[in-house]
Amino acid sequence: MKLHxxxxxxxxxxxxxxxxxxxxxxxxxxxxxxxxNYIHMHPVALAIAACAGATATFRGWKTTGSVPNVRxxxxxxxxxxxxxxxxxxxxxIEEHEESGRFVPIxxxxxxxxxxxxxxxxxxxxxxxxxxxxxxxxxxxxLGRNVLEHANSRVGGxxxxxxxxxxxxxxxxxADAGIGIAAAIRQSHVAPTEPDALxxxxxxxxxxxxxxxxxxxxxxxxxxxxxxxxxxxxxxxFVVYSxxxxxxxxxxxxxxxxLFANPMLEGHTLVExxxxxxxxxxxxxINVDETTQFTSLLDLIRRSYxxxxxxxxxxxxxKKIQFT
Amino acid sequence: xxxxxxxxxxxxxxxxxxxxxxLRREVILPALAADESLEIDFxxxxxxxxxxxxxxISEALRQHGEDALGRIYFRNxxxxxxxxxxxxxxxxxxxxxxxxxxxxxxxxxxD
Numbered sequence: 001m002k003l004h005x006x007x008x009x010x011x012x013x014x015x016x017x018x019x020x021x022x023x024x025x026x027x028x029x030x031x032x033x034x035x036x037n038y039i040h041m042h043p044v045a046l047a048i049a050a051c052a053g054a055t056a057t058f059r060g061w062k063t064t065g066s067v068p069n070v071r072x073x074x075x076x077x078x079x080x081x082x083x084x085x086x087x088x089x090x091x092x093i094e095e096h097e098e099s100g101r102f103v104p105i106x107x108x109x110x111x112x113x114x115x116x117x118x119x120x121x122x123x124x125x126x127x128x129x130x131x132x133x134x135x136x137x138x139x140x141x142l143g144r145n146v147l148e149h150a151n152s153r154v155g156g157x158x159x160x161x162x163x164x165x166x167x168x169x170x171x172x173x174a175d176a177g178i179g180i181a182a183a184i185r186q187s188h189v190a191p192t193e194p195d196a197l198x199x200x201x202x203x204x205x206x207x208x209x210x211x212x213x214x215x216x217x218x219x220x221x222x223x224x225x226x227x228x229x230x231x232x233x234x235x236x237f238v239v240y241s242x243x244x245x246x247x248x249x250x251x252x253x254x255x256x257x258l259f260a261n262p263m264l265e266g267h268t269l270v271e272x273x274x275x276x277x278x279x280x281x282x283x284x285i286n287v288d289e290t291t292q293f294t295s296l297l298d299l300i301r302r303s304y305x306x307x308x309x310x311x312x313x314x315x316x317x318k319k320i321q322f323t
Numbered sequence: 324x325x326x327x328x329x330x331x332x333x334x335x336x337x338x339x340x341x342x343x344x345x346l347r348r349e350v351i352l353p354a355l356a357a358d359e360s361l362e363i364d365f366x367x368x369x370x371x372x373x374x375x376x377x378x379x380i381s382e383a384l385r386q387h388g389e390d391a392l393g394r395i396y397f398r399n400x401x402x403x404x405x406x407x408x409x410x411x412x413x414x415x416x417x418x419x420x421x422x423x424x425x426x427x428x429x430x431x432x433x434d
Contacts, residue, residue: 140338213418216382294403301410317409
């Protein structure tokens, strides 16, 4: 297996990083390399790298290679990449207060891990709800997906970064589980990986039951909400599982319409990528410190629909008793 | 009437589905089965997830339909939890009352 830490891996060009990942070759060695001049990795790329490293360790593989001592190396160290990627850190750093800037790579294997991670986000972020709430929400939903659906022996890896000057949050999660196609096929017909991704991103569809709307514990709405949060803030959302990647493209902020069918959104679908045995999800969210996260959720609420005949549906919300 | 003070169980961010499932099994469903009313107090809860609210109330809505809405009172909801409760109630009851439910993969695209 080969993993190359690239010069640039934003969500808009993440395929460059993915295409250099090689799951084949010697099955007992993870070979790590990095760009000689500068390394920049979106949190989802960091999560994938950490997950690959932890998987290699779990399988008893040898990790070889090195990461060059580039100018951005301290960032990789602070994000705790080398806690999971078994190569020597290119340099030592002074630990110091990082409040409000990033959430380092964290491994989530149990519900307690997830609870602890979400609790620790608050002092790490040390910021207002417009920034903290989307991160808490997305980390919770992605973490639950890993725990409930992935069956990943190493759990999931999550990290986040807040770019204060751009008012942008970047979040990534990766696991080494069964992948979206296998999870969806437990209850639905999905001949191809793109079919499975479409279903997984459609509200009301979950791998745990063929019933639309889900069961008592799963609604099949988690990934729809997360891609909708990206869409509502006008930014990218990427799912990479197996050999297929779905990318929601950047759009105008505050769109009026969110589509239930992800293929109706502005998107790209890339097939025949290197086989990621698991699922990786990346999201960018624009945050406006004057706009509450609730306004994004409100747009999703107004747009949410599962695949039922609305011509006969009543507005049940009027019967809810809020006191 | 039974009262559940949510913040005492889950804190300010209601996301723990395990806690939601426990409340569903041990408090909400038994109360509705006994024809009792129930108050869920969201005071102090600033944010929740769709998954948490679904785990908390969807089964009650499936079992009792709109009648459940006549016996569950949502108290002290701030904007975010309120919006998510509305979303979950709407889609659960829409799906419950859909006469001809079938698998998503068997449907025509409807968008």
